[in-house]
Amino acid sequence: xHTRPTTPAGARRPGPLIGPVTPPELHVMTxxxxxxxxxxxxxxxxxxxxxxxxxxxxxxxxxxxxxxxxEVLPDQAxxxxxxxxxxxxxxxxxxxxxxxxxxxxLFFDAERLDLVEWxxxxxxxxxxxxxxxxxxNLIPRIAVTxxxxxxxxxxxxxxxxxxxxxxxxxxxxRSVEALLAMADPGPAILTGDLNAGEGSRTLRALLGxxxxxxxxxxxxxxxxxxxxxxxxxxxxxxxxxxxxxIVVTPDVGVERAAINAFRHGDVxxxxxxxxxxxxxxxxERARP
Numbered sequence: 001x002h003t004r005p006t007t008p009a010g011a012r013r014p015g016p017l018i019g020p021v022t023p024p025e026l027h028v029m030t031x032x033x034x035x036x037x038x039x040x041x042x043x044x045x046x047x048x049x050x051x052x053x054x055x056x057x058x059x060x061x062x063x064x065x066x067x068x069x070x071e072v073l074p075d076q077a078x079x080x081x082x083x084x085x086x087x088x089x090x091x092x093x094x095x096x097x098x099x100x101x102x103x104x105x106l107f108f109d110a111e112r113l114d115l116v117e118w119x120x121x122x123x124x125x126x127x128x129x130x131x132x133x134x135x136x137n138l139i140p141r142i143a144v145t146x147x148x149x150x151x152x153x154x155x156x157x158x159x160x161x162x163x164x165x166x167x168x169x170x171x172x173x174r175s176v177e178a179l180l181a182m183a184d185p186g187p188a189i190l191t192g193d194l195n196a197g198e199g200s201r202t203l204r205a206l207l208g209x210x211x212x213x214x215x216x217x218x219x220x221x222x223x224x225x226x227x228x229x230x231x232x233x234x235x236x237x238x239x240x241x242x243x244x245x246i247v248v249t250p251d252v253g254v255e256r257a258a259i260n261a262f263r264h265g266d267v268x269x270x271x272x273x274x275x276x277x278x279x280x281x282x283x284e285r286a287r288p
Contacts (some may be wrong), residue, residue: 001026015061017223017276018062018223018256018258018278020063021065023152024280025278026066026150026220027065027126027175027276027278028067028189028215028276028277028278029275030067030068030070030161030192030244030246030275031064031067031068031272032071033055033070033076034046034051034271034272035073035076036048036073036075036076045233046113046233046271047280048076050267051267051269052076052079052187052261054264054265054269055079055269055270056079056082057262057264057269059080059084059141059211060084062274063085064163064276065108066107066108066109066113067108068104068106068159068161068162068191068192069106069107070162070163070193071102071193072092072102072104072105073102073103076103077090077092080107081257083282084107087111088107088109088110089107089115090106090109091105091144091146092106092120092144092161095122095139096131097130098131099130103142104142104144104146104162105141105144105161105269106118106144106146106159107124108146111151112150112151112152113150113151114148114150114151115148116156117147118144118146118147119144119145120142120144121142121144123142123144124141134171135168135175136165136166136168137168138172141164141165142158142163143160143161143179144160144161144162144173145159145182146159146160150281155187157188158182158183158189159188159189159190160188160189161190162190162192162194163192164176164195166195169202170199172194172196172242173205176205179206180212183212183249186211186248186250187249188252189245189246189247189248189252191245192244193244194244195243197242197243198242202246208252211249211250212248213249214245215246215254215279216245216246216257216275218254219255220254220255220256220259222256222257223256223257225238225259226238227273229242229244229259229275230244230271230273231241231273232271235261236261244275246267246275248277248279252279253281253282254277254279255278255280256277257275257276257277257278258275258276259276260274260279261273262274
């Protein structure tokens with residue numbers, strides 16, 4: 001049974017929403033940090049120099065074991081790793097043909113997780129061709145997939161991070177087909193800005209066969225109320241959709257889930273709110 005949220009939508013609370021965890025728990029975050037916007041034509045809330053301190057403060061406070069991030073440019077990735085601390089690493093390149101541009105890096109605590117292997121895949125008809133585009137998306141779309149061995153439990157699992165196209169429904173559906181294959185076999189955790197809400201064609205395709213489950217819906221405890229995760233630097237609203245997702249295979253238990261409305265002073269870290277979950281890989285299904 002789900003407990004009642006302890007933090008109302010948009011409320012401020014001291015200290016971390018979840019914070020560091022110990023084995024066998026893993027603290028997972030998905031976070032669209034908003035690519036660097038620095039020109040005078042952009043509103044102040046969008047500018048990276050205005051938001052960077054807030055992003056750093058959030059990550060220092062929460063210390064997730066894994067962060068699946070989206071819209072990250074190289075200098076932003078370096079700032080995020082610096083904020084997380086010396087024990088963190090990240091994998092992933094930009095989505096351009098030469099690995100330039102914004103990316104979907106996976107940050108991880110290297111003292112807790114051993115990286116077994118990883119790859120970056122284009123979500124297109126030509127998945128091995130960096131920068132390739134298909135299915136109606138004008139911007140290249142990618143997924144970063146990693147195999148980790150949990151040094152605290154010895155169990156191996158897969159993490160997948162992505163950012164689906166906001167305009168092309170066809171691109172999202174075809175991308176889901178690829179993501180399902182990446183998460184099979186489990187245990188697996190998928191993070192991403194899917195640009196689609198609960199009940200959409202995209203989410204029906206992703207969750208319809210039961211091989212992946214919405215971490216929010218199956219969590220033992222929801223630490224916060226449900227709000228729209230694209231808040232656009234405004235107070236979050238419960239009548240808006242969650243478009244940023246953590247989904248897991250059935251062999252990954254979800255203890256807690258939260259949507260983080262953290263502000264640093266009065267500054268929002270991003271136009272998106274991070275989604276967080278505490279999960280546990282179930283040893284009876286995980287490969288040693």
